[in-house]
Amino acid sequence: MTLEEAPVSLHDAPGRRLTMIEAINEALDIMLARDPDVVILGEDVGYFGGVFRATAGLQKKYGKMRVFDTPISEGGIIGVAVGMGAYGLRPVPEIQFADYIYPGLDQLVSEAARLRYRSAAEFIAPMTVRSPFGGGIFGGQTHSQSPEAMFTHVAGLKTVVPSTPHDAKGLLIAAIEDNDPVIFFEPKRIYNGPFDGYYDRPVKPWAEHPDSVVPEGYYATPLGKARVVREGDAVTVLAYGTMVHVAGAVCAEKGVDAELIDLRTLVPLDLDTVQKSVEKTGKCLIVHEATRTSGFGAELSALVQERCFWHLEAPIERVTGFDTPYPHSLEWAYFPGPVRIGEALDRLLGH
Amino acid sequence: MSGPANPPEPPAAGRGGNLGPLRLHVPEPHYRPGDAVDFRHIVVPPAGAQPRPDETCPPAETFALCNDLIRVLDEAGRAVGPWNPQLDPATLRRMLRMMALTRAFDERMYRGQRQGKTSFYMKSAGEEATAVAPAMALDFEDMVFPSYRQQGILITRGYPLVDMINQIYSNRADRLKGRQLPIMYSARSHNFFTISGNLATQLPQAVGWAMASASRGDTRIAATWVGEGSTSEGDFHSAMTFAAVYNVPVVFNVVNNQWAISSFSGFAGAERATFAARAIGYGIAGLRVDGNDPLAVYAAERWAADRARSNMGPTLIEHFTYRAEGHSTSDDPGAYRSAQERSEWPLGDPIARLRDHLIALGEWSDDQQAAMDQELAEAVRAATKEAEKNGILGHGLHHPFKTMFEDVFEELPWHLQEQAEQAIRERRIKWPEWKE
Numbered sequence: 001m002t003l004e005e006a007p008v009s010l011h012d013a014p015g016r017r018l019t020m021i022e023a024i025n026e027a028l029d030i031m032l033a034r035d036p037d038v039v040i041l042g043e044d045v046g047y048f049g050g051v052f053r054a055t056a057g058l059q060k061k062y063g064k065m066r067v068f069d070t071p072i073s074e075g076g077i078i079g080v081a082v083g084m085g086a087y088g089l090r091p092v093p094e095i096q097f098a099d100y101i102y103p104g105l106d107q108l109v110s111e112a113a114r115l116r117y118r119s120a121a122e123f124i125a126p127m128t129v130r131s132p133f134g135g136g137i138f139g140g141q142t143h144s145q146s147p148e149a150m151f152t153h154v155a156g157l158k159t160v161v162p163s164t165p166h167d168a169k170g171l172l173i174a175a176i177e178d179n180d181p182v183i184f185f186e187p188k189r190i191y192n193g194p195f196d197g198y199y200d201r202p203v204k205p206w207a208e209h210p211d212s213v214v215p216e217g218y219y220a221t222p223l224g225k226a227r228v229v230r231e232g233d234a235v236t237v238l239a240y241g242t243m244v245h246v247a248g249a250v251c252a253e254k255g256v257d258a259e260l261i262d263l264r265t266l267v268p269l270d271l272d273t274v275q276k277s278v279e280k281t282g283k284c285l286i287v288h289e290a291t292r293t294s295g296f297g298a299e300l301s302a303l304v305q306e307r308c309f310w311h312l313e314a315p316i317e318r319v320t321g322f323d324t325p326y327p328h329s330l331e332w333a334y335f336p337g338p339v340r341i342g343e344a345l346d347r348l349l350g351h
Numbered sequence: 352m353s354g355p356a357n358p359p360e361p362p363a364a365g366r367g368g369n370l371g372p373l374r375l376h377v378p379e380p381h382y383r384p385g386d387a388v389d390f391r392h393i394v395v396p397p398a399g400a401q402p403r404p405d406e407t408c409p410p411a412e413t414f415a416l417c418n419d420l421i422r423v424l425d426e427a428g429r430a431v432g433p434w435n436p437q438l439d440p441a442t443l444r445r446m447l448r449m450m451a452l453t454r455a456f457d458e459r460m461y462r463g464q465r466q467g468k469t470s471f472y473m474k475s476a477g478e479e480a481t482a483v484a485p486a487m488a489l490d491f492e493d494m495v496f497p498s499y500r501q502q503g504i505l506i507t508r509g510y511p512l513v514d515m516i517n518q519i520y521s522n523r524a525d526r527l528k529g530r531q532l533p534i535m536y537s538a539r540s541h542n543f544f545t546i547s548g549n550l551a552t553q554l555p556q557a558v559g560w561a562m563a564s565a566s567r568g569d570t571r572i573a574a575t576w577v578g579e580g581s582t583s584e585g586d587f588h589s590a591m592t593f594a595a596v597y598n599v600p601v602v603f604n605v606v607n608n609q610w611a612i613s614s615f616s617g618f619a620g621a622e623r624a625t626f627a628a629r630a631i632g633y634g635i636a637g638l639r640v641d642g643n644d645p646l647a648v649y650a651a652e653r654w655a656a657d658r659a660r661s662n663m664g665p666t667l668i669e670h671f672t673y674r675a676e677g678h679s680t681s682d683d684p685g686a687y688r689s690a691q692e693r694s695e696w697p698l699g700d701p702i703a704r705l706r707d708h709l710i711a712l713g714e715w716s717d718d719q720q721a722a723m724d725q726e727l728a729e730a731v732r733a734a735t736k737e738a739e740k741n742g743i744l745g746h747g748l749h750h751p752f753k754t755m756f757e758d759v760f761e762e763l764p765w766h767l768q769e770q771a772e773q774a775i776r777e778r779r780i781k782w783p784e785w786k787e
Binding site for chain 1: 496528531538561567585760765
């Protein structure tokens with residue numbers, strides 16, 4: 001069942017309420033059961049079940065040949081996964097934090113992304129690199145980064161960021177089944193509950209969010225298709241991951257009739273959905289947590305400008321993290337939260 | 352801003368006693384252009400003197416061999432000692448033929464680059480044994496993860512010369528559709544992994560392939576090649592670690608040809624330890640082999656392959672050899688090393704040594720050698736002519752434009768579809784007569 005086929009209101013859908021971590025664990029469980037070629041490898045993913053519990057119980061259920069711990073070597077993890085893919089397996093390597101993916105970058109950029117192209121499809125890298133990303137958890141410089149733009153710039157990689165338990169499961173299943181290498185970034189701030197950017201308010205659990213209703217069993221949420229979270233006429237808001245919830249909360253609080261789009265897949269991008277929306281609203285706000293300069297927002301802004309120029313009634317706005325390393329003590333001054341988003345909305349709607 | 356309340360005592364004059372200032376050691380090769388060469392510092396032990404442990408021995412038992420040099424062919428052309436693989440004359444002649452064919456191919460392609468038929472070429476002169484002999488010692492089904500200087504493997508495995516040349520010419524019959532720099536072959540049909548320009552990346556990939564094979568209860572192993580210069584890359588370390596941790600059925604071939612472009616092996620750490628000796632620190636078996644002795648190379652590769660096949664884990668083999676020519680067609684070795692090095696190289700030429708061995712056995716002659724060389728040159732020439740019918744680089748016979756956008760992903764996404772259409776529009780403007 002794809003999202004499109006799912007009941008419109010997930011409140012009424014059959015299924016259990018899961019956290020994002022539980023949904024990811026379930027996706028991995030289902031794919032390990034469905035496809036004997038699927039293997040999971042990474043630091044602490046085996047016996048211990050992962051530092052975020054994403055792989056809990058899987059080694060016990062499927063054995064050490066399918067789910068195993070690795071040495072602390074991101075280049076090695078990605079490199080052996082490329083080799084496993086060349087053999088015919090479908091590896092799902094985990095990089096413990098996206099901040100630590102850089103030692104594996106040569107293997108991702110030079111190898112996984114280009115294997116199909118340079119061998120004229122003799123060899124492929126059907127792997128899904130899972131990695132927790134994003135901030136808002138006092139992770140400081142090396143447990144908070146959002147390096148998606150480093151991957152969206154690479155020809156041959158797909159980049160996916162879920163924002164709900166429902167999508168996390170469906171998109172992860174689709175990513176694992178995809179024959180192209182997929183970077184699957186999991187916003188760890190919302191592993192256990194949605195986050196609206198108000199760090200000083202009580203945290204809500206996923207159980208209170210409609211998209212925590214996750215159908216049982218197998219379903220795939222197609223890559224390359226955005227989700228219109230909320231329809232509206234005043235402004236198009238483009239976001240992904242944690243920022244879908246933050247931007248949504250700001251629009252709701254301000255009473256803005258925004259059309260909120262969760263991109264879900266950054267490459268390949270669902271440009272049709274974006275274009276249709278901006279042509280309707282005439283205004284576009286782009287929100288991401290990553291640093292601004294050369295961030296994915298720049299690509300989105302350029303595309304919207306190229307495709308929707310004659311429909312635009314105001315300059316495209318980008319709300320992002322600042323161009324600094326992610327700070328520890330000043331996290332909430334850095335995080336693109338409700339104030340920064342609200343200001344941008346005021347500018348856009350004042351035009 | 353004032354300093355701390357209780358500043359530390361300044362260091363006393365002459366602290367450190369009589370020790371002088373520190374000094375950084377920057378390695379320098381023995382010989383530079385114009386220098387007379389004297390290779391007496393290279394220890395060449397007598398052939399046949401190296402013990403051959405059982406393939407199932409613990410890694411530590413190979414430590415002495417990591418600092419030795421396994422040799423089979425002696426100065427008189429006889430095969431001696433426990434590492435003699437006892438190959439029959441027909442196999443020896445085939446080995447000689449494959450090495451000679453590799454050299455003939457290199458000669459022709461080098462000339463083709465100089466004639467402007469392609470942009471780039473890399474010879475393997477002097478190192479033919481390190482590709483041909485392992486290819487014969489391994490099973491055809493074993494997956495090889497080569498670097499760019501193991502064309503001898505493809506040739507030994509019977510990959511068509513015409514297809515190799517098509518790739519070098521990037522013509523319309525190039526199986527890689529003109530996407531890859533010449534010599535970056537890929538031949539899944541011959542269990543030859545796609546070559547990457549990025550050094551040492553194939554090492555962890557070979558380990559991963561072999562991990563997959565082992566986890567499936569398969570019987571195939573992986574073998575991979577890397578130059579001594581590229582052992583400095585981080586991927587060498589991660590590959591060795593993973594191979595050791597999971598006891599992976601993989602053979603690492605380190606081709607120590609003394610030179611990484613202009614940098615001598617000292618810049619990869621050769622002044623301190625052999626490359627084979629690195630294996631021991633990882634708990635991996637290591638062998639150091641006379642890389643210009645095809646029988647020693649064959650025997651070592653066979654030993655390592657048998658070891659891997661019997662679940663005794665990985666082996667690192669250092670092939671001690673010499674890069675007889677420039678790094679590539681873009682390189683002039685006369686600018687950084689003595690021209691005498693090649694002629695003075697103490698381990699000689701691998702083809703000449705095997706030829707002399709066969710002659711000593713009474714299984715070959717100079718006349719046969721001359722006839723074979725002529726036959727192989729003719730075969731390469733014929734293949735070249737055949738390939739040229741499909742075009743040479745820059746002469747317009749290449750794959751259709753749209754293939755440039757294919758295989759980036761399994762399916763063409765919208766943005767590549769748009770860019771493909773743009774390329775077609777540009778083609779119509781630049782070459783209005785073009786028919787495709």
